[in-house]
Amino acid sequence: MKFSIPRGTQDILPGESEKWQYIEEKARELCRRYHYQEIRTPIFEQTELFARGVGDTTDIVQKEMYTFEDRGGRSLTLRPEGTASTVRSFVDQKMHGWADQPVKLYYIGPMFRYERPQSGRMRQFVQFGVEAMGSSDPAIDAEVIGLAMDFYKELGLTGVKLVLNSLGDQESRSNHREALVKHFEPVIGELCSDCQERLTKNPLRILDCKKDSEHEKQATAPSILDYLNEESSVYFDKVKKYLEDMEIPYVVDPGLVRGLDYYNNTAFEIMIDGEGFGAITTLMGGGRYNGLVEEIGGPETPGIGFALSIERLLMALETQGIKLPADHQVDAYLVTMGELAKDQAPSLIHKLRHAGLSVDTDYLSRKMKGQMKAAGRINAGYALILGDEEVQAGTIEVKHMLTGSQETVNISELTDYLKEGKTKGES
Structure with missing residues (x-):
């Protein structure tokens, strides 16, 4: 009997695996300079962790998770992303009690999502991500963004663009939520079934919908920036100032909505310009997630992080003709x-x-x-x-x-x- 590789996965053979090793070593060296330490979490976790941590209104939880029942009748899920597992470990291992705060961690490992395989998007993929928990200082937002930008810069990528937005604090998001409901309610029947469900659960996710992206109401939707209270505005201004001081250029996009429910205040994506990379130009994304630690059973602890796909990074490097020193001497x-x-x-x-x-x-x-x-x-x-x-x-x-x-x-x-x-x- 002949066996074939499962759809949406890949064998990384000698000659290619050296490129992965080079990128992973670059990531580890950069994290060492920024004083982020490695964490390794289980490949599977309790399903409820992702339902609560990622958000039960997200496509990841509703459509993309690999979930199974073990012999003890427990529902387990192959991790679809790294933040929820890292935060679970932060709470479980009582890292909030460590003397050295904030706790700054990074991970490199496989994630699993059941979605249509396409170039740069696999069902088993590898993420490099960082998480900083324990500080609400906007300076650490700038630090995390700076680390991400340095990573791409040191690998030689050009045409990299940082896109920023603020999702505001709880009060700001609540006011914006009411405005979104009023805006989309009259035409909700014209939107897809997912967005109809999101209207009451998380209307912000309507702005991130691919099916309804061309609907006329999307272009006129209320901007979160118009609903930021003074505290959120000041916070966002400080993040932007620190980035300017660090000479990191950025573009503010009020329409930037991260796909996971736990984000608030700073949200960001790094994109790449240039031909040959396809319609999806986002290389990575991240943001602040104050409230996630409490959602997973820990004490009130602010956090911020990002994650990126090694597969998409390799695609970008290949598109720009950047050769990695992958020869095995x-x-x-x-x-x-x-x-x-x-x-x-x-x-x-x-x-x-x-x-x-x-x-x-x-x-x-x-x-x-x-x-x-x-x-x-x-x-x-x-x-x-x-x-x-x-x-x-x-x-x-x-x-x-x-x-x-x-x-x-x-x-x-x-x-x-x-x-x-x-x-x-x-x-």
């Missing part, structure tokens, strides 16, 4: 000729690897020509040629694959020879 390849030499190979390779060198050899009994071709295919810095005569003499022939030069080296000195060449950048 092998320091040396051991070529053996004769049974005596072949018998010496395992211990010699083991010694070189213990010294920190990347080494491989032939396991298919190929002739010397085939072994040399294999050394070239894997981009080896040196070919180490060992025959029975060399074994008896205690020497080995070392060929520099780039220049073609060859030198006889005592086997006892081989490790130092290769490490010195690596230090000089010869391999």
